[in-house]
Amino acid sequence: MVxxxxxxxPVYNTGNVLKRTVKSILxxxxxxxxxxxxxDGSTDQKTLQICNELSKKDTRITVYNNExxxxxxxxxxxxxxxxxxxxMFLDHDDVYxxxxxxxxxxxxxxxQADIVIAKAKHQIFPGIYSPSTVHFPMHETVLxxxxxxxxxxxxxFGVNFFDVATWAKLYKTxxxxxxxxxxxxxxxxxxxxxxxxxxxxxxxxMFIPHxxxxxxxxxxxxxxxxxxxxxxxxxxxxxxxxxxEQNGLASQVKYLHFEIKNVIIQVFQKWIEYEGxxxxxxxxxxxxxxxxxxxxxxxxxQNDFWMKNIIDxxxxxxxxxxxxxxxxxxxxxxxxxxxxxx
Numbered sequence: 001m002v003x004x005x006x007x008x009x010p011v012y013n014t015g016n017v018l019k020r021t022v023k024s025i026l027x028x029x030x031x032x033x034x035x036x037x038x039x040d041g042s043t044d045q046k047t048l049q050i051c052n053e054l055s056k057k058d059t060r061i062t063v064y065n066n067e068x069x070x071x072x073x074x075x076x077x078x079x080x081x082x083x084x085x086x087x088m089f090l091d092h093d094d095v096y097x098x099x100x101x102x103x104x105x106x107x108x109x110x111x112q113a114d115i116v117i118a119k120a121k122h123q124i125f126p127g128i129y130s131p132s133t134v135h136f137p138m139h140e141t142v143l144x145x146x147x148x149x150x151x152x153x154x155x156x157f158g159v160n161f162f163d164v165a166t167w168a169k170l171y172k173t174x175x176x177x178x179x180x181x182x183x184x185x186x187x188x189x190x191x192x193x194x195x196x197x198x199x200x201x202x203x204x205x206m207f208i209p210h211x212x213x214x215x216x217x218x219x220x221x222x223x224x225x226x227x228x229x230x231x232x233x234x235x236x237x238x239x240x241x242x243x244x245e246q247n248g249l250a251s252q253v254k255y256l257h258f259e260i261k262n263v264i265i266q267v268f269q270k271w272i273e274y275e276g277x278x279x280x281x282x283x284x285x286x287x288x289x290x291x292x293x294x295x296x297x298x299x300x301x302q303n304d305f306w307m308k309n310i311i312d313x314x315x316x317x318x319x320x321x322x323x324x325x326x327x328x329x330x331x332x333x334x335x336x337x338x339x340x341x342x
Contacts, residue, residue, distance in 0.1 A: 001031075001032060001060075002032055003032060003033065003034045003083045003084045003085075004030075004032040004033065004084050004085055004086065004105060005030070005032070005033045005034075005084045005085070005086050005087065005088060005101055005104070005105060005170070006033070006034050006036060006078075006081075006082035006083055006084035006086070006087040006088075006173065007025050007033060007034070007035045007036065007087070007088055007089075007090055008036045008038060008075060008078030008079065008081075008082065008087055008088070008089050008090070009021065009022070009035065009036065009037050009038065009078075009089075009090045009091075009092055010038045010040055010071050010074040010075055010078070010089075010091075010092065011037050011038060011039045011040060011042065011047060011051060011092045012039070012040045012041070012042050012047070012068075012071075012092070013042045013043060013044050013047055014042075014047050014050075014092040014093060015044070015046055015047060015050070016046075016050065017092070017093045018037075018047070018050055018051070018054070018092050018093075019050065019054065020095060021090060021091075021092055021093060021094060021095055022035060022037075022054055022061065023095075024090075024095035024096045024097075025090070025096060025101075026058055026060065026061075027098075028096070028098070028099070028100065028101045028102070029098075029099060029102060030099075030101035030102045030105060033060060033084070033101060034060050034061075034062065034082075034083060034084060035058075035060055035061045035062070036062055036064065036078050036081055036082065037051045037054070037055070037061060037062070037063045037064065038064050038066070038074045038075075038077060038078045038081075039051055039063060039064065039065045039066065040066060040068055040069060040070070040071065040074045041066060041067045041068030041069070043068075048063075048065060051063045051065075062081075064077070064078075064081060070185070070190075071190055072183050072184070072185070072186065072190040072193070072194070073183055075089060075166065075190070075194060076181055076183065076194075079173070079176055079177060080177065082173050082177075084173060085172070085173060085174075086104070086105070086108060086170050086171060086172055086173055087170075087171055087173050087176070088101075088104065088167075088169060088170050088171065089166040089167055089169070090167065091167060091215070093216055094167065094213065094214060094215045094216055095213075095214050095216075096212060096213055096214075097211065097212050097213065097214060099212075100118070100212035100213065103118065103208060103210055103212060104116050104118065104170040104208075104212070105170070107140070107206055107208050108170055108172070108206070111142050111204070111206050112204060113142065113172075113204050113205060113206035114171070114172045114175055114201075114202035114203055114204050114205065115169060115170065115171050115172070115198070115199065115202050115205045115206070116169065116170040116205075116206045116207075116208060117162055117168065117169050117205065117206065117207050117208070118168045118169070118207075118208050118209075118210050118211070118212040118213070119136060119162075119163075119168060119209060119210060119211045119212065119213075120163050120165070120167055120168045120211065120212070120213035120214070120215055121211050121213070121214055121215070122215045122217075123214065123215065123216050123217040124217060129214075135160070135161040135162075136161065136162050136207065136209060137207040137209060138209055139209060140206070140207065140208050140209070141206065141207040142204060142205075142206045143204070143205050143206070143207075144203065144204060144205075145200075145202060145203050145204070145205070148199070148205045149247055149248070149249070152205075153196075153199065153247070153249070154249070154252055154255060156192050156195055156196040156199070156240070157196075157240055157244060157252065157253075157255050157256050157259070158255035158256050158258055158259030158262075159255050162207070164191055164192045164195060165191045165195075165215075166191050166194060166195060167213045167215065168212055168213040169195075171198060172202070175201055175202060176198055176201060179197075179201045181194065181197050181198070182197060182239075184235075184236060184239060186231075186232055186235065186236060188228050188229060188231070188232030189232040189233065189236045192236070192240070193236060193239070193240075196240065196243050197243070200243070200247070226266075226267040226268075226270040226271050226274070226276075226284075227267070227284060229263065229266075229267055229270075230263060230264065230267045230284065230288070233259065233260055233263045233293075234260065234288070234291050234293040234294060235293070237256060237260065237293035237296075237297075238292075238293065240256060241253050241256060244256075254299075254300045256297070257296075257297035257299065257300040257301055258300065258301065260293065260294065260297045260301070261297065261301040261304055261306075261307060264288060264294075264306070264307070264310075265306055267284070268281075268306070268318060268322055269322060269325070269326070271284065271322075272319075272322040272323060272325075272326045273326055278316070278319050281315065281318075281319050282315050282316075282319075285310055285315040285318065286313075286315070288310055289310050289311065289313070294310075298311070306318060
């Protein structure tokens with residue numbers, strides 16, 4: 001069988017939910033596919049057992065069992081193993097929707113696109129999904145690398161045009177294999193780090209306005225704790241700034257600054273929501289206050305009320321304001337709903 005698409009699934013302590021994920025690929029009408037289950041040193045015995053059972057049932061499935069090295073390196077290892085003309089990623093707890101592979105393949109071939117980007121829907125609560133990305137093209141759109149860089153590349157730097165994640169995208173394998181991708185060793189923001197580099201390797205990029213991917217609530221992308229999230233944004237800032245500057249987009253670094261501000265506020269809100277104590281909040285705030293990325297971002301965010309409190313060391317003021325906000329009726333309802341579905 002000629003393999004046209006390789007589906008790379010990083011796997012770590014996933015359990016039975018992996019069966020649903022793999023089924024979403026094997027049940028597609030598009031059959032010229034291989035599924036690479038990249039077991040990243042799962043510590044439970046069940047996950048590897050399920051991987052092996054699945055591979056015995058379908059010859060299109062191959063299991064690669066490695067020591068734990070993180071999702072970043074696991075994805076790159078999957079690219080090197082891929083035999084298809086194109087490859088795509090799938091989180092081990094999400095699914096591709098019906099006819100997704102046909103849509104991606106046909107558009108890539110018909111337009112000779114190096115990357116095809118489609119849409120995803122995100123489960124907020126059971127049966128409730130987030131609205132579509134507002135700025136995503138309404139019609140099929142093919143762009144050269146130069147056209148993509150002028151506007152759409154900023155999506156990886158704080159401007160929300162489409163999902164920065166690796167899902168719902170088809171990549172040309174040969175082009176990605178021959179280019180060296182830098183690994184930074186972070187287990188957060190790894191999607192942005194990978195895509196920000198992969199998208200620089202191509203000549204033609206295509207958008208298709210079809211929803212082909214379902215991300216489930218509570219999945220891999222929902223499990224980062226507040227401190228990990230913050231460290232991801234601040235520690236990766238110098239690399240992301242460099243990629244902008246190297247591609248003639250130095251004037252757009254301000255968007256990274258705005259993103260840092262928004263993420264800090266979101267982290268503060270999560271810290272209070274998860275009932276973190278003031279000592280921990282103070283420690284995080286002081287870490288932010290001294291971080292070189294935050295200090296550089298102040299150029300554009302220093303007039304923000306929350307940021308001014310950090311600069312002045314008024315961490316208790318931020319904490320008390322967040323406590324008040326968290327005890328509002330709206331916030332209490334939101335927390336109750338989260339408990340119901342978790």
